[in-house]
Amino acid sequence: MIIKQVDSKTKDLEVLEQLLQRSDLTQQVRQNIEQKIRLIRAGIKGEAESAYQLQFHFGNHPDWVIIHDLRLQYQSKVAQIDHILINRQLQIFVCESKRIAGGLIVNEQGEFSRMYKGKGQGIPSPLEQNQRHISILNKLLQTNQIQLPSRFGWRLRPSIHSLILVSNEAYIRRPKNFVSGLDRVIKNEQLKTKVHQLSKHLGIFSFIRTVPRASLEKFARQLTQQHRPAQYDWLGYFGLDHLARKIDQPATESQIQTENQSKIDSHYFCISCHKNITASAAYYCWNHKSIFGGKAYCYQCQQKIKQQQQ
Structure with a gap:
């Protein structure tokens, strides 16, 4: 049974495409927007491929439920979970989709990279990312x-399993030595086999652990019901807050003078890499204290922090 489908990304893509039509964007901002559009579209394709496998094998099964695109919040932390699969023994499979067009490479230290345009490019560990998701899910399950x-x-405690689902056309290069958790990195086509392998029959405890389908x-x-859809401030995301005023109403001459003087008198820098940043970028961070802790960061460092929190 499918409980929740994927949230539509159409509106966000439309806003980003409209932003690209502006003639007053710097080349760097334009490239950042184009990259974000590519990432969103790649994410949609990756999630769709994984969703197809989940729904094909488990969508009509009375003993399984599927939740797509679940965004959870616990205190100041956020988990954006691509897919959740649950059976009547409360075995929960938290699935992270990864759209890899080329190759996924894991070295002996468990570090991940991908082949991009013939070159290796380091990426955050999807295993660590999914463990953060599971940690937040666990904490929510401990609340009322x-x-x-x-x-x-007796209240039953769920058992939670992590799965990283990689696109079928990608190749996965694994290290020769053992790396903990790497067996959970699989291709989408291996999903059914892996789930059945992990959800082994519980023997004499099966009757005790099996809840009614209604439960x-x-x-x-x-x-x-804990889903908290993301609300993106794309102007702030790319440090373009000043465009909001231009869209709403033209600036007066005194406003322009005040803004120009502010740019001269004020100096903002990234607390991480110490690069100079615009006032808009600093205000964006300060207005999103739950993410950046009240500190100001440049665009690149903002993305790193957001990835670490996912």
Whole structure:
């Protein structure tokens, strides 16, 4: 049973495409917007490929439920989970989709990189990323916001498994030595086999651990109610807050003079790499204290912090 489908990204893509039509963008900002559009579209393709496998094998199965595109918040932390698969034994599979057009490479230290235009490019570990998602999910399950199913008066604790789903056309180069968790990095086509391997029969405990289908659905819907859709301030994201005023109404001569004087008198820099940044970039960070901790960062460092929190 499918409890939640993927949220549409159409509106965000439309806003970004409209931004690209502006003639007053710097070349760097234009390239950043184009890159973000490519990433969103690649993410849509990757999630769609994984969603197809999940729905083909488990979508009509009465003992499984599927949740797509679940964004959870716990205190100041956020988990953007691509897919969740749950069975009646409360075995939860948290799936992270990765659209890799070329190759995914893992070295002996468990560090990840991808082949891009014939060159290796380091990327954040999807295993670590998914573990952060699972950590936030675990903390939410320990609150009273979600009522865990019970059997014979006992609250059942879910068992959670991490899966990294890589596009089928990609190749995965693994190290010769053992790296913990690397067996959870699989291609989409291997999903069914891996899930059945991990969700082994519980033997004599199967009856005790198996919840009614209605309880499974209720649990999944409670989890879906915790979904907090992302609201992107794309102007602020790219340090273009000043365009909002231009769109709403023309600036007066005194406003322009004040703004120009502010640019001369004020100096902003990234707390991480110490590069000079615009006032808009600094204000964007300060207005998103839950992400940046009240510190100002340049665009590149902002992206690194956001990736670490995913």
